[in-house]
Amino acid sequence: MKLLEDRIKKDGRVLSEHVLKVDSFLNHQMDPVLMQEIGKEFARLFEKDGITKIVTIESSGIAPAIMAGLYLNAPVVFARKRKSLTLTEDLLTASVYSFTKNEMTEISISQKYLSKKDRVLIIDDFLANGQAALGLLQLVQQGGADIAGIGIVIEKSFQQGAEKLQQLGIRVESLARIMSLSDGNVIFINEKVEETVK
Ligand code: 5GP
Numbered sequence: 001m002k003l004l005e006d007r008i009k010k011d012g013r014v015l016s017e018h019v020l021k022v023d024s025f026l027n028h029q030m031d032p033v034l035m036q037e038i039g040k041e042f043a044r045l046f047e048k049d050g051i052t053k054i055v056t057i058e059s060s061g062i063a064p065a066i067m068a069g070l071y072l073n074a075p076v077v078f079a080r081k082r083k084s085l086t087l088t089e090d091l092l093t094a095s096v097y098s099f100t101k102n103e104m105t106e107i108s109i110s111q112k113y114l115s116k117k118d119r120v121l122i123i124d125d126f127l128a129n130g131q132a133a134l135g136l137l138q139l140v141q142q143g144g145a146d147i148a149g150i151g152i153v154i155e156k157s158f159q160q161g162a163e164k165l166q167q168l169g170i171r172v173e174s175l176a177r178i179m180s181l182s183d184g185n186v187i188f189i190n191e192k193v194e195e196t197v198k
Contacts, residue, residue: 001041001175005188007034008154008176014184018128018159019100026125026153027060038175039067042151045173046072046121049148053077053118055136057096057107060125064153068123077114079107079139092142096135099128107135114143127152127174130161137170149173156181157189 013021025031042064054076056065062078069076090111098105114120122136133150140147147170155162155174158181165172177189 001038003034003037004153004176007031008178008186012186014181014186017181018156020126020154020156020178020181020186022154026063030063035063035067038064038153039069039071041175042068042121042123042173043071045151046148049121050119051121051148053114053145054121054123055079055109055114055140056123057081057132057136061123064125064151065123068121068151072121074121075113077109079109079136081105081107092139094135094138094142097131099126099131107139109139109143111143114140114145116144118143118145119148120145121148122150123152124150125153127155127161127165127172128159130164133161133165137165137168151175154178 007025011024015021025034051072051074054065054069054074056062056076057079058081065076091108092111093106093108096105096107120140122133124132127133137147149171150165152174155177157177157179162172178186179189180187
């Protein structure tokens with residue numbers, strides 16, 4: 001997605017060979033117009049898949065997920081990372097190792113928001129080693145729902161997440177795919193392909 005790639009080039013900050021900071025438009029301050037375009041793109045990619053529910057994880061998955069839900073006309077449920085006092089219903093839970101926080105977190109969704117009749121699209125902001133996506137997948141499976149695929153805003157393709165998910169037969173659609181963050185530069189996969197073709 002060109003708009004997103006241009007924005008990453010312009011405003012993303014490479015913190016290390018493995019971490020990209022996008023706090024000015026996705027992870028802290030959020031750009032609603034960009035989020036809207038992201039939602040439209042996910043909707044275009046999954047419009048024929050009969051999505052009845054979108055599942056994401058708090059907090060940075062919520063903005064792209066809600067926009068996708070708007071255009072796919074499906075409700076959005078986010079997994080919580082901390083137990084809420086008001087969340088007293090039967091819970092679906094999974095343990096997730098957090099890439100950025102370097103710790104295990106228990107994530108949960110109330111059972112009543114996922115059913116066997118659901119066809120789910122999982123959405124998240126980043127895909128690194130796939131722990132968050134695999135945790136969300138476990139919740140969807142515990143709820144007995146069907147999985148249509150995973151939509152990712154920024155995939156770091158040099159890490160293992162996409163491959164792991166694809167090996168499980170899961171469709172992964174990433175709007176920006178980063179091949180490398182070496183030397184403080186963001187290089188997208190399609191940039192490399194274009195260079196080879198020239
Ligand atoms: P994974 O579970 O795939 O290893 O990592 C994905 C999760 O870690 C995402 O939900 C995201 O919040 C966070 N994450 C992973 N890599 C990055 C990164 O380079 N930058 C930011 N801002 N978050 C990341």
